[in-house]
Amino acid sequence: MTILVTGATGNIGRRVVDHLITLGAKDIRALTANPTKAQLPDSVTAITGYLGRPDSLRAALDGVERVYLAPYTETLTATLALMKEAGVQYVVALSGGAHWSEHADAVTASGLPHTQLGPGEFCENFAMWADQIRTTQTVAEPYPDAVEAPVSMDDIARVAAHLLTGPQDPHLSRMYDLTGPKALSRAQIAVQIGVGIGVPVTVQHCSRTEAEELLRPVMGDGVQWYFDLFSAGSEPQVANDAVEQLTGTPAMSMAQWAAANADQFR
Missing domain, CATH: 3.40.50.720 (NAD(P)-binding Rossmann-like Domain)
Incomplete structure (x- = not known):
């Protein structure tokens, strides 16, 4: 199973990568604008790309089954459309809960199988x-x-990694408020x-x-x-x-x- 982590060098995305490794995920791709500075583990495939430039995602999404998505507001709709076109089977999105309802609405409207995370204050x-x-x-x-x-950001990342590596059916179309x-x-x-x-x-x-x-x-x-x-x-x-x-x-x-x-x- 191939998992793509977006925002893989960010505060939460980097932790998602680490927890995926701990949980035994074998085929992890990490989307980063600068792979040479990412300092990712050798077992992780660094992919050059940026959510702000959706066209840069096509190669990263080839063959990907599951995605951790840290939404980028300006290009979220286009990104979701590319994921659907690529045949992504499951998205775990850090949608942000009540304060970022436009993110949650866009993920829901995409038609992609998904689970959303809505933490409050970090x-x-x-x-x-x-x-x-x-x-x-x-x-x-x-x-x-x-x-x-x-x-904590680490707890958010732990949740995301467990969802990405486990059965998706119990969590489909759910929004989990994390506290x-x-x-x-x-x-x-x-x-x-x-x-x-x-x-x-x-x-x-x-x-x-x-x-x-x-x-x-x-x-x-x-x-x-x-x-x-x-x-x-x-x-x-x-x-x-x-x-x-x-x-x-x-x-x-x-x-x-x-x-x-x-x-x-x-």
Whole structure:
């Protein structure tokens, strides 16, 4: 069975490649714009291509049965059409859930057999607080009571790899909301990072403007879009056990993720 991983040098795609190898997948293709810099394992076939240029995908898709798709908005419809034309039998798409409904709608409309993954906030996003934690052990936060259940990129990749290597029938046309094991307020997330790195972390309520000024050097103009999600008064996220149900291993907690990435905060 030939599996193509798009975005294979990205934060999640690269982890998908590693988990596919762990699960025993033998014929893995990795789509990358620059194979010489990809540093992929020798057992993986690096294919030159870029989702932003759909015509570059034709060779990559030849003979492929399953695809991990990290949607590229501008060319998603064309990419899906090429996959269907190539005879791809199953797509696992990181569609992004509620905030990226256009991705999910396009995958559904494609007619390709598929499963979609809709994670909420990534644990990795909270590296945005690293400088504050390193320097003051205090996080300035305008929405400390907003509740989320962050999931790690590695857990998302594990789910994708299990779906790509297992029977597809139980998962066809499903959208799986992926979360961490526990819903926490943003204030509690900061505290759990402290637990993970062995340093007490406190939270100081601040204005949105103050928080944007602190985070703009890290997040750029995306900081405004990010805080818009919370200012709109979204419903508290509810944690689930989808990661464990799909992989057999529980999702990483916020404290566990922080412990594994402690150097970022010290």
